[in-house]
Amino acid sequence: MPEDGLEVIEPQAVQVAFNGRGLALLPLKVRQIPSFARAARPVSGAIESLLNGKSGGIGVEQALTLLADYGEAIIEAVSIASGVARDELEESTPDQLIALAAAVIRVNADFFGRRLIPALTAAATGATPDGAGQTP
Secondary structure (H helix, E strand, O other): OOOOOOOOOOOOOOEEEEOOOEEEEEOOOHHHHHHHHHHHHHHHHHHHHHHHOOOOOOHHHHHHHHHHHHHHHHHHHHHHHHHHHHHHOOOOOHHHHHHHHHHHHHHHHHHHHHHHHHHHHHHOOOOOOOOOOOOO
């Protein structure tokens, strides 16, 4: 236990079913982030541009375009984040891949959206992540 008496809260795994078995997904580890980011970068930009200004999500045509243009990157990113072998993902059905990808996003959304981006912004501006930076 730390000297201040506060215990570190361990992130809770998200349980998902994949290919007839249960998987426990945890947030990415530091060692996974570079390869995950390289695989996910083109996909995230494409999804963001598709969703800009659309509250209803994407349609079948847009989903097929994403899979056609970025399917390899999606498979790679999901494999890295989930620990499921790439060849097993390639043999799964599209709905299984999409469900697993959604779970990966859900598990890591807190880290990317609420921790990483504010921390990087704070580092770049010299502020603290909560906005309580130094006064000039």
